[in-house]
Amino acid sequence: MDSVDLEVLKSGVRWLDAGHRALLVTVVKTWGSSPRPEGAMLVVRDDGLVVGSVSGGCIEDDLIERVRREGVTQPAPEAVKYGITAEEAHRFGLPCGGTIQLVLEPLGALSRLRALLDTVERGELVARTLDMATGAATLGPANATDGVHFDGARLLTIHGPRYRMLVIGAGQLSRYLCQIAAGLDYQVTVCDPREEYTDTWDVPGTTLVHTMPDDTVLDLKLDERCAVIALTHDPKLDDLALMEALKTPAFYVGALGSRRNNAARRERLKEFDLSEAELARLHGPVGIYIGSRTPPEIAVSILAEVTAAKNGVSLPTILQVEGAKAAREEAAGAGSTCDV
Structure with a gap:
Protein backbone atom coordinates (compact mmCIF):
# COMPACT_ATOMS: atom_id res chain seq x y z
CA MET A 1 0.00 0.00 0.00
CA ASP A 2 1.23 3.52 -0.55
CA SER A 3 2.36 5.83 2.22
CA VAL A 4 -0.78 7.98 1.98
CA ASP A 5 -3.00 5.00 2.76
CA LEU A 6 -0.70 3.91 5.59
CA GLU A 7 -1.15 7.34 7.14
CA VAL A 8 -4.92 6.84 6.82
CA LEU A 9 -4.70 3.70 8.98
CA LYS A 10 -2.48 5.42 11.54
CA SER A 11 -4.83 8.41 11.80
CA GLY A 12 -7.89 6.18 12.12
CA VAL A 13 -6.33 4.22 14.98
CA ARG A 14 -5.15 7.38 16.71
CA TRP A 15 -8.56 9.03 16.48
CA LEU A 16 -10.40 5.95 17.75
CA ASP A 17 -7.98 5.71 20.68
CA ALA A 18 -8.75 9.35 21.50
CA GLY A 19 -12.48 8.64 21.61
CA HIS A 20 -13.48 10.14 18.26
CA ARG A 21 -15.89 8.64 15.76
CA ALA A 22 -14.43 8.24 12.27
CA LEU A 23 -15.53 7.20 8.79
CA LEU A 24 -13.18 5.13 6.59
CA VAL A 25 -13.79 5.71 2.88
CA THR A 26 -12.43 3.25 0.29
CA VAL A 27 -12.49 3.42 -3.51
CA VAL A 28 -13.97 0.08 -4.59
CA LYS A 29 -14.65 0.61 -8.29
CA THR A 30 -14.03 3.19 -10.99
CA TRP A 31 -15.40 3.65 -14.49
CA GLY A 32 -13.57 5.77 -17.05
CA SER A 33 -10.82 8.06 -15.84
CA SER A 34 -10.27 8.35 -12.11
CA PRO A 35 -7.88 10.46 -10.02
CA ARG A 36 -7.23 7.64 -7.51
CA PRO A 37 -7.07 3.85 -7.97
CA GLU A 38 -9.26 1.16 -6.46
CA GLY A 39 -8.21 0.56 -2.86
CA ALA A 40 -7.32 4.22 -2.20
CA MET A 41 -8.57 5.41 1.17
CA LEU A 42 -9.29 8.41 3.32
CA VAL A 43 -10.55 8.74 6.88
CA VAL A 44 -12.81 11.54 8.12
CA ARG A 45 -13.01 12.40 11.81
CA ASP A 46 -16.32 13.38 13.41
CA ASP A 47 -15.29 17.07 13.38
CA GLY A 48 -14.44 17.01 9.65
CA LEU A 49 -10.67 16.55 9.90
CA VAL A 50 -9.53 14.35 7.01
CA VAL A 51 -6.44 12.33 6.04
CA GLY A 52 -6.03 10.65 2.67
CA SER A 53 -7.57 11.10 -0.76
CA VAL A 54 -10.11 9.44 -3.04
CA SER A 55 -10.40 12.14 -5.73
CA GLY A 56 -9.09 15.52 -6.76
CA GLY A 57 -10.65 17.17 -3.73
CA CYS A 58 -14.34 17.87 -4.46
CA ILE A 59 -15.57 14.45 -3.30
CA GLU A 60 -13.54 14.92 -0.13
CA ASP A 61 -15.28 18.25 0.41
CA ASP A 62 -18.68 16.61 0.01
CA LEU A 63 -17.80 13.84 2.49
CA ILE A 64 -16.46 16.32 5.03
CA GLU A 65 -19.62 18.41 4.77
CA ARG A 66 -21.72 15.27 5.23
CA VAL A 67 -19.84 14.27 8.38
CA ARG A 68 -19.99 17.78 9.83
CA ARG A 69 -23.70 17.93 9.14
CA GLU A 70 -24.75 14.42 10.17
CA GLY A 71 -21.82 13.10 12.22
CA VAL A 72 -20.70 9.48 11.95
CA THR A 73 -23.97 7.87 12.98
CA GLN A 74 -24.63 5.18 10.38
CA PRO A 75 -24.81 1.69 11.96
CA ALA A 76 -23.15 -0.22 9.10
CA PRO A 77 -21.04 0.39 5.98
CA GLU A 78 -22.74 1.65 2.83
CA ALA A 79 -21.77 2.01 -0.84
CA VAL A 80 -22.21 5.29 -2.72
CA LYS A 81 -21.42 6.47 -6.24
CA TYR A 82 -20.18 9.84 -7.51
CA GLY A 83 -20.01 11.18 -11.03
CA ILE A 84 -22.83 9.21 -12.61
CA THR A 85 -24.07 12.19 -14.62
CA ALA A 86 -22.08 14.78 -16.53
CA GLU A 87 -23.29 17.41 -14.05
CA GLU A 88 -21.99 15.38 -11.09
CA ALA A 89 -18.71 14.67 -12.86
CA HIS A 90 -18.24 18.42 -13.30
CA ARG A 91 -19.34 19.18 -9.74
CA PHE A 92 -17.03 16.66 -8.14
CA GLY A 93 -14.05 17.33 -10.37
CA LEU A 94 -14.08 13.92 -12.06
CA PRO A 95 -12.78 13.59 -15.63
CA CYS A 96 -15.46 13.49 -18.32
CA GLY A 97 -17.35 10.23 -18.07
CA GLY A 98 -15.64 9.25 -14.83
CA THR A 99 -17.59 7.44 -12.11
CA ILE A 100 -16.31 6.31 -8.72
CA GLN A 101 -17.90 3.95 -6.19
CA LEU A 102 -16.97 4.27 -2.53
CA VAL A 103 -17.62 2.26 0.61
CA LEU A 104 -18.25 4.43 3.67
CA GLU A 105 -17.38 2.47 6.82
CA PRO A 106 -18.02 3.73 10.37
CA LEU A 107 -15.03 2.62 12.39
CA GLY A 108 -15.29 0.80 15.70
CA ALA A 109 -14.07 -2.22 17.64
CA LEU A 110 -15.28 -4.62 14.93
CA SER A 111 -13.17 -2.84 12.31
CA ARG A 112 -9.93 -4.36 13.65
CA LEU A 113 -8.01 -1.32 12.47
CA ARG A 114 -5.32 -1.62 15.17
CA ALA A 115 -4.62 -5.26 14.23
CA LEU A 116 -4.49 -4.29 10.56
CA LEU A 117 -2.02 -1.47 11.21
CA ASP A 118 0.20 -3.68 13.39
CA THR A 119 0.35 -6.32 10.65
CA VAL A 120 1.18 -3.79 7.95
CA GLU A 121 3.91 -2.18 10.05
CA ARG A 122 5.54 -5.60 10.45
CA GLY A 123 5.94 -5.57 6.68
CA GLU A 124 3.36 -8.29 6.10
CA LEU A 125 0.81 -8.44 3.31
CA VAL A 126 -2.73 -8.92 4.61
CA ALA A 127 -6.25 -9.23 3.22
CA ARG A 128 -9.05 -7.45 5.07
CA THR A 129 -12.61 -8.63 4.47
CA LEU A 130 -15.41 -6.28 5.56
CA ASP A 131 -18.93 -7.59 6.09
CA MET A 132 -21.23 -4.86 4.80
CA ALA A 133 -24.17 -5.99 6.93
CA THR A 134 -22.41 -6.00 10.29
CA GLY A 135 -19.30 -3.84 9.84
CA ALA A 136 -17.15 -6.69 11.17
CA ALA A 137 -13.73 -7.12 9.55
CA THR A 138 -11.56 -10.24 9.37
CA LEU A 139 -7.87 -10.41 8.50
CA GLY A 140 -6.12 -13.16 6.58
CA PRO A 141 -3.19 -13.96 4.29
CA ALA A 142 -2.96 -12.33 0.87
CA ASN A 143 -1.03 -12.64 -2.36
CA ALA A 144 0.78 -9.70 -3.91
CA THR A 145 -1.29 -10.05 -7.07
CA ASP A 146 -4.64 -9.88 -5.25
CA GLY A 147 -6.74 -6.77 -5.75
CA VAL A 148 -9.85 -5.05 -4.46
CA HIS A 149 -13.07 -7.09 -4.68
CA PHE A 150 -16.53 -5.78 -3.85
CA ASP A 151 -19.75 -7.71 -4.46
CA GLY A 152 -22.15 -5.63 -2.41
CA ALA A 153 -22.05 -7.97 0.56
CA ARG A 154 -18.32 -8.03 1.28
CA LEU A 155 -15.37 -5.79 0.56
CA LEU A 156 -11.92 -7.36 0.21
CA THR A 157 -8.91 -5.02 0.29
CA ILE A 158 -5.19 -5.79 0.33
CA HIS A 159 -2.80 -3.95 2.63
CA GLY A 160 0.95 -4.03 3.11
CA PRO A 161 4.02 -3.93 0.85
CA ARG A 162 2.72 -4.48 -2.67
CA TYR A 163 5.98 -3.85 -4.55
Whole structure:
Protein backbone atom coordinates (compact mmCIF):
# COMPACT_ATOMS: atom_id res chain seq x y z
CA MET A 1 0.00 0.00 0.00
CA ASP A 2 1.23 3.52 -0.55
CA SER A 3 2.36 5.83 2.22
CA VAL A 4 -0.78 7.98 1.98
CA ASP A 5 -3.00 5.00 2.76
CA LEU A 6 -0.70 3.91 5.59
CA GLU A 7 -1.15 7.34 7.14
CA VAL A 8 -4.92 6.84 6.82
CA LEU A 9 -4.70 3.70 8.98
CA LYS A 10 -2.48 5.42 11.54
CA SER A 11 -4.83 8.41 11.80
CA GLY A 12 -7.89 6.18 12.12
CA VAL A 13 -6.33 4.22 14.98
CA ARG A 14 -5.15 7.38 16.71
CA TRP A 15 -8.56 9.03 16.48
CA LEU A 16 -10.40 5.95 17.75
CA ASP A 17 -7.98 5.71 20.68
CA ALA A 18 -8.75 9.35 21.50
CA GLY A 19 -12.48 8.64 21.61
CA HIS A 20 -13.48 10.14 18.26
CA ARG A 21 -15.89 8.64 15.76
CA ALA A 22 -14.43 8.24 12.27
CA LEU A 23 -15.53 7.20 8.79
CA LEU A 24 -13.18 5.13 6.59
CA VAL A 25 -13.79 5.71 2.88
CA THR A 26 -12.43 3.25 0.29
CA VAL A 27 -12.49 3.42 -3.51
CA VAL A 28 -13.97 0.08 -4.59
CA LYS A 29 -14.65 0.61 -8.29
CA THR A 30 -14.03 3.19 -10.99
CA TRP A 31 -15.40 3.65 -14.49
CA GLY A 32 -13.57 5.77 -17.05
CA SER A 33 -10.82 8.06 -15.84
CA SER A 34 -10.27 8.35 -12.11
CA PRO A 35 -7.88 10.46 -10.02
CA ARG A 36 -7.23 7.64 -7.51
CA PRO A 37 -7.07 3.85 -7.97
CA GLU A 38 -9.26 1.16 -6.46
CA GLY A 39 -8.21 0.56 -2.86
CA ALA A 40 -7.32 4.22 -2.20
CA MET A 41 -8.57 5.41 1.17
CA LEU A 42 -9.29 8.41 3.32
CA VAL A 43 -10.55 8.74 6.88
CA VAL A 44 -12.81 11.54 8.12
CA ARG A 45 -13.01 12.40 11.81
CA ASP A 46 -16.32 13.38 13.41
CA ASP A 47 -15.29 17.07 13.38
CA GLY A 48 -14.44 17.01 9.65
CA LEU A 49 -10.67 16.55 9.90
CA VAL A 50 -9.53 14.35 7.01
CA VAL A 51 -6.44 12.33 6.04
CA GLY A 52 -6.03 10.65 2.67
CA SER A 53 -7.57 11.10 -0.76
CA VAL A 54 -10.11 9.44 -3.04
CA SER A 55 -10.40 12.14 -5.73
CA GLY A 56 -9.09 15.52 -6.76
CA GLY A 57 -10.65 17.17 -3.73
CA CYS A 58 -14.34 17.87 -4.46
CA ILE A 59 -15.57 14.45 -3.30
CA GLU A 60 -13.54 14.92 -0.13
CA ASP A 61 -15.28 18.25 0.41
CA ASP A 62 -18.68 16.61 0.01
CA LEU A 63 -17.80 13.84 2.49
CA ILE A 64 -16.46 16.32 5.03
CA GLU A 65 -19.62 18.41 4.77
CA ARG A 66 -21.72 15.27 5.23
CA VAL A 67 -19.84 14.27 8.38
CA ARG A 68 -19.99 17.78 9.83
CA ARG A 69 -23.70 17.93 9.14
CA GLU A 70 -24.75 14.42 10.17
CA GLY A 71 -21.82 13.10 12.22
CA VAL A 72 -20.70 9.48 11.95
CA THR A 73 -23.97 7.87 12.98
CA GLN A 74 -24.63 5.18 10.38
CA PRO A 75 -24.81 1.69 11.96
CA ALA A 76 -23.15 -0.22 9.10
CA PRO A 77 -21.04 0.39 5.98
CA GLU A 78 -22.74 1.65 2.83
CA ALA A 79 -21.77 2.01 -0.84
CA VAL A 80 -22.21 5.29 -2.72
CA LYS A 81 -21.42 6.47 -6.24
CA TYR A 82 -20.18 9.84 -7.51
CA GLY A 83 -20.01 11.18 -11.03
CA ILE A 84 -22.83 9.21 -12.61
CA THR A 85 -24.07 12.19 -14.62
CA ALA A 86 -22.08 14.78 -16.53
CA GLU A 87 -23.29 17.41 -14.05
CA GLU A 88 -21.99 15.38 -11.09
CA ALA A 89 -18.71 14.67 -12.86
CA HIS A 90 -18.24 18.42 -13.30
CA ARG A 91 -19.34 19.18 -9.74
CA PHE A 92 -17.03 16.66 -8.14
CA GLY A 93 -14.05 17.33 -10.37
CA LEU A 94 -14.08 13.92 -12.06
CA PRO A 95 -12.78 13.59 -15.63
CA CYS A 96 -15.46 13.49 -18.32
CA GLY A 97 -17.35 10.23 -18.07
CA GLY A 98 -15.64 9.25 -14.83
CA THR A 99 -17.59 7.44 -12.11
CA ILE A 100 -16.31 6.31 -8.72
CA GLN A 101 -17.90 3.95 -6.19
CA LEU A 102 -16.97 4.27 -2.53
CA VAL A 103 -17.62 2.26 0.61
CA LEU A 104 -18.25 4.43 3.67
CA GLU A 105 -17.38 2.47 6.82
CA PRO A 106 -18.02 3.73 10.37
CA LEU A 107 -15.03 2.62 12.39
CA GLY A 108 -15.29 0.80 15.70
CA ALA A 109 -14.07 -2.22 17.64
CA LEU A 110 -15.28 -4.62 14.93
CA SER A 111 -13.17 -2.84 12.31
CA ARG A 112 -9.93 -4.36 13.65
CA LEU A 113 -8.01 -1.32 12.47
CA ARG A 114 -5.32 -1.62 15.17
CA ALA A 115 -4.62 -5.26 14.23
CA LEU A 116 -4.49 -4.29 10.56
CA LEU A 117 -2.02 -1.47 11.21
CA ASP A 118 0.20 -3.68 13.39
CA THR A 119 0.35 -6.32 10.65
CA VAL A 120 1.18 -3.79 7.95
CA GLU A 121 3.91 -2.18 10.05
CA ARG A 122 5.54 -5.60 10.45
CA GLY A 123 5.94 -5.57 6.68
CA GLU A 124 3.36 -8.29 6.10
CA LEU A 125 0.81 -8.44 3.31
CA VAL A 126 -2.73 -8.92 4.61
CA ALA A 127 -6.25 -9.23 3.22
CA ARG A 128 -9.05 -7.45 5.07
CA THR A 129 -12.61 -8.63 4.47
CA LEU A 130 -15.41 -6.28 5.56
CA ASP A 131 -18.93 -7.59 6.09
CA MET A 132 -21.23 -4.86 4.80
CA ALA A 133 -24.17 -5.99 6.93
CA THR A 134 -22.41 -6.00 10.29
CA GLY A 135 -19.30 -3.84 9.84
CA ALA A 136 -17.15 -6.69 11.17
CA ALA A 137 -13.73 -7.12 9.55
CA THR A 138 -11.56 -10.24 9.37
CA LEU A 139 -7.87 -10.41 8.50
CA GLY A 140 -6.12 -13.16 6.58
CA PRO A 141 -3.19 -13.96 4.29
CA ALA A 142 -2.96 -12.33 0.87
CA ASN A 143 -1.03 -12.64 -2.36
CA ALA A 144 0.78 -9.70 -3.91
CA THR A 145 -1.29 -10.05 -7.07
CA ASP A 146 -4.64 -9.88 -5.25
CA GLY A 147 -6.74 -6.77 -5.75
CA VAL A 148 -9.85 -5.05 -4.46
CA HIS A 149 -13.07 -7.09 -4.68
CA PHE A 150 -16.53 -5.78 -3.85
CA ASP A 151 -19.75 -7.71 -4.46
CA GLY A 152 -22.15 -5.63 -2.41
CA ALA A 153 -22.05 -7.97 0.56
CA ARG A 154 -18.32 -8.03 1.28
CA LEU A 155 -15.37 -5.79 0.56
CA LEU A 156 -11.92 -7.36 0.21
CA THR A 157 -8.91 -5.02 0.29
CA ILE A 158 -5.19 -5.79 0.33
CA HIS A 159 -2.80 -3.95 2.63
CA GLY A 160 0.95 -4.03 3.11
CA PRO A 161 4.02 -3.93 0.85
CA ARG A 162 2.72 -4.48 -2.67
CA TYR A 163 5.98 -3.85 -4.55
CA ARG A 164 9.55 -4.75 -3.67
CA MET A 165 12.83 -3.61 -5.18
CA LEU A 166 16.23 -5.26 -4.97
CA VAL A 167 19.17 -2.97 -5.72
CA ILE A 168 22.60 -4.50 -6.28
CA GLY A 169 25.30 -2.14 -5.06
CA ALA A 170 25.43 0.49 -2.31
CA GLY A 171 27.24 3.21 -4.22
CA GLN A 172 26.35 6.87 -4.75
CA LEU A 173 23.81 6.25 -7.51
CA SER A 174 22.09 3.64 -5.35
CA ARG A 175 21.62 6.21 -2.60
CA TYR A 176 19.64 8.53 -4.85
CA LEU A 177 17.72 5.72 -6.49
CA CYS A 178 16.74 4.13 -3.17
CA GLN A 179 15.62 7.44 -1.68
CA ILE A 180 13.25 8.00 -4.58
CA ALA A 181 12.15 4.35 -4.64
CA ALA A 182 11.24 4.52 -0.96
CA GLY A 183 9.19 7.62 -1.73
CA LEU A 184 7.43 5.61 -4.44
CA ASP A 185 6.50 3.09 -1.72
CA TYR A 186 8.77 0.24 -2.71
CA GLN A 187 10.05 -2.06 0.00
CA VAL A 188 13.74 -1.64 -0.85
CA THR A 189 16.52 -4.16 -0.21
CA VAL A 190 20.11 -3.20 -1.04
CA CYS A 191 22.61 -6.01 -1.55
CA ASP A 192 26.35 -5.40 -1.50
CA PRO A 193 28.95 -7.72 0.04
CA ARG A 194 31.66 -5.05 -0.22
CA GLU A 195 32.34 -3.52 3.20
CA GLU A 196 33.90 -0.37 1.76
CA TYR A 197 30.47 0.58 0.37
CA THR A 198 28.15 -0.72 3.06
CA ASP A 199 29.94 0.67 6.14
CA THR A 200 28.54 4.15 5.43
CA TRP A 201 25.11 3.16 4.11
CA ASP A 202 22.47 5.17 5.98
CA VAL A 203 19.47 5.54 3.64
CA PRO A 204 16.24 5.47 5.69
CA GLY A 205 13.52 3.04 4.69
CA THR A 206 15.89 0.49 3.14
CA THR A 207 17.22 -2.88 4.25
CA LEU A 208 20.92 -3.56 3.67
CA VAL A 209 22.22 -7.13 3.28
CA HIS A 210 25.79 -8.32 2.83
CA THR A 211 25.03 -11.65 1.17
CA MET A 212 26.07 -12.57 -2.37
CA PRO A 213 23.64 -11.26 -5.01
CA ASP A 214 22.57 -14.63 -6.42
CA ASP A 215 21.82 -15.94 -2.92
CA THR A 216 19.87 -12.77 -2.15
CA VAL A 217 17.69 -13.15 -5.24
CA LEU A 218 16.86 -16.73 -4.26
CA ASP A 219 16.21 -15.79 -0.62
CA LEU A 220 13.77 -13.02 -1.55
CA LYS A 221 11.59 -15.36 -3.65
CA LEU A 222 10.85 -12.65 -6.19
CA ASP A 223 7.33 -12.45 -7.65
CA GLU A 224 5.43 -10.36 -10.21
CA ARG A 225 5.57 -7.32 -7.91
CA CYS A 226 9.37 -7.17 -7.76
CA ALA A 227 12.04 -5.15 -9.57
CA VAL A 228 15.78 -5.88 -9.66
CA ILE A 229 18.35 -3.23 -10.64
CA ALA A 230 22.07 -4.00 -10.83
CA LEU A 231 24.22 -0.89 -10.35
CA THR A 232 27.74 -1.98 -9.36
CA HIS A 233 29.38 -2.05 -12.82
CA ASP A 234 31.13 -5.18 -11.47
CA PRO A 235 30.26 -8.29 -13.52
CA LYS A 236 31.17 -10.52 -10.57
CA LEU A 237 28.26 -9.00 -8.64
CA ASP A 238 25.79 -7.78 -11.25
CA ASP A 239 25.86 -10.95 -13.34
CA LEU A 240 25.25 -13.14 -10.29
CA ALA A 241 22.06 -11.25 -9.54
CA LEU A 242 20.89 -11.06 -13.14
CA MET A 243 21.37 -14.75 -13.93
CA GLU A 244 18.92 -15.64 -11.16
CA ALA A 245 16.58 -12.65 -11.42
CA LEU A 246 15.88 -13.25 -15.12
CA LYS A 247 14.49 -16.67 -14.22
CA THR A 248 11.93 -15.17 -11.82
CA PRO A 249 8.55 -13.49 -12.55
CA ALA A 250 9.96 -10.08 -11.52
CA PHE A 251 8.29 -7.38 -13.62
CA TYR A 252 11.56 -5.51 -14.16
CA VAL A 253 15.20 -6.63 -14.31
CA GLY A 254 17.77 -4.07 -15.40
CA ALA A 255 21.48 -3.28 -15.28
CA LEU A 256 23.48 -0.07 -15.53
CA GLY A 257 26.10 0.25 -18.27
CA SER A 258 26.87 1.42 -21.76
CA ARG A 259 25.50 -0.22 -24.90
CA ARG A 260 28.84 -1.91 -25.43
CA ASN A 261 28.92 -3.23 -21.87
CA ASN A 262 25.32 -4.31 -22.13
CA ALA A 263 26.06 -6.35 -25.26
CA ALA A 264 29.02 -7.99 -23.53
CA ARG A 265 26.85 -8.71 -20.50
CA ARG A 266 24.27 -10.50 -22.62
CA GLU A 267 26.99 -12.69 -24.11
CA ARG A 268 28.24 -13.58 -20.64
CA LEU A 269 24.75 -14.41 -19.41
CA LYS A 270 24.28 -16.87 -22.23
CA GLU A 271 26.89 -19.03 -20.51
CA PHE A 272 24.53 -19.41 -17.54
CA ASP A 273 21.99 -21.37 -19.59
CA LEU A 274 19.55 -18.50 -19.86
CA SER A 275 17.10 -18.79 -22.72
CA GLU A 276 16.67 -16.14 -25.39
CA ALA A 277 13.28 -15.25 -23.88
CA GLU A 278 14.85 -14.77 -20.46
CA LEU A 279 17.67 -12.65 -21.87
CA ALA A 280 15.14 -10.54 -23.77
CA ARG A 281 13.64 -9.49 -20.41
CA LEU A 282 16.83 -7.67 -19.43
CA HIS A 283 16.57 -3.88 -19.53
CA GLY A 284 19.93 -2.50 -20.44
CA PRO A 285 21.13 0.15 -20.64
CA VAL A 286 18.62 0.97 -17.92
CA GLY A 287 16.44 4.05 -17.92
CA ILE A 288 14.76 6.31 -20.40
CA TYR A 289 16.75 8.86 -22.37
CA ILE A 290 16.51 12.28 -20.70
CA GLY A 291 20.11 13.37 -21.20
CA SER A 292 20.92 12.44 -17.60
CA ARG A 293 24.46 13.00 -16.37
CA THR A 294 24.40 13.29 -12.57
CA PRO A 295 23.52 10.43 -10.20
CA PRO A 296 20.18 12.02 -9.21
CA GLU A 297 19.23 12.46 -12.86
CA ILE A 298 20.23 8.90 -13.69
CA ALA A 299 18.14 7.66 -10.76
CA VAL A 300 15.11 9.54 -12.12
CA SER A 301 15.72 8.05 -15.57
CA ILE A 302 15.88 4.50 -14.22
CA LEU A 303 12.83 4.80 -12.00
CA ALA A 304 10.83 6.34 -14.84
CA GLU A 305 11.41 3.17 -16.85
CA VAL A 306 10.63 0.97 -13.83
CA THR A 307 7.39 2.89 -13.29
CA ALA A 308 6.37 2.39 -16.91
CA ALA A 309 7.00 -1.35 -16.63
CA LYS A 310 5.08 -1.51 -13.35
CA ASN A 311 2.10 0.21 -14.95
CA GLY A 312 2.17 -1.95 -18.07
CA VAL A 313 3.29 0.88 -20.37
CA SER A 314 5.41 -0.16 -23.34
CA LEU A 315 7.91 2.59 -24.08
CA PRO A 316 8.72 3.39 -27.71
CA THR A 317 12.28 2.68 -28.79
CA ILE A 318 13.03 6.38 -29.13
CA LEU A 319 12.55 6.84 -25.36
CA GLN A 320 14.87 4.00 -24.41
CA VAL A 321 18.54 4.84 -23.93
CA GLU A 322 19.81 2.52 -26.64
CA GLY A 323 17.23 3.55 -29.24
CA ALA A 324 17.47 7.25 -28.47
CA LYS A 325 21.25 7.33 -28.67
CA ALA A 326 21.26 5.33 -31.88
CA ALA A 327 18.76 7.74 -33.42
CA ARG A 328 20.78 10.73 -32.29
CA GLU A 329 23.96 9.30 -33.77
CA GLU A 330 22.22 8.53 -37.04
CA ALA A 331 20.87 12.06 -37.23
CA ALA A 332 24.28 13.53 -36.43
CA GLY A 333 26.08 11.20 -38.79
CA ALA A 334 28.61 10.36 -36.08
CA GLY A 335 28.97 7.54 -33.59
CA SER A 336 29.24 7.64 -29.83
CA THR A 337 29.72 4.90 -27.30
CA CYS A 338 29.18 6.89 -24.11
CA ASP A 339 25.95 5.97 -22.34
CA VAL A 340 24.57 7.20 -19.05
